[in-house]
Amino acid sequence: AQSVTQLDSHVSVSEGTPVLLRCNYSSSYSPSLFWYVQHPNKGLQLLLKYTSAATLVKGINGFEAEFKKSETSFHLTKPSAHMSDAAEYFCVVSDPSSASKIIFGSGTRLSIRP
């Protein structure tokens, strides 16, 4: 069975400091992994995805994530936070053998302090 755990429900950082949003997954298969961002009252936007190519994945808006199979993690990072990064972030795991088995994490709310 698949599962995804976002380890922090809320993360607060100062503008200009690094961002780390943590995600651990469990999957019986080699999973596909995604990060989505949701700004207030908006739909979800794909930030980046891992599909068994390079383990370090670069996304939009300066975000990147590293797939670590040994740690079953797919943490999202950004070197320097901007005020516009304040949003909810969702880690998603999917089972390539069954397209309907896509599991969303419960979300991490990122706040940016001026």
Place this chain on the structure above:
Amino acid sequence: NAGVTQTPKFQVLKTGQSMTLQCAQDMNHNSMYWYRQDPGMGLRLIYYSASEGTTDKGEVPNGYNVSRLNKREFSLRLESAAPSQTSVYFCASSPSFGTNYGYTFGSGTRLTVV
């Protein structure tokens, strides 16, 4: 650049009333999905349509029906609304039915059942 369009954006229903949420995409995607988003629970799949002419149940289908009207449109119907269906509903689409594809999401429908 409309992407995925959902209507209405907001709706208040009385218990027992029915309504249909509309979703249309203009990206020529084959697959479409309906999710509900509840606090602390991430997104849960209600129904999906892998391709025009097919629909299947997701994780939480009870109380809902869907229609894939054509390639562009995928509607979600609540036949007899219940307070437990108070949620934010998202429609999404993807080029094909496969977990390697990221999804494009609509901006959501916020439904309150009183």
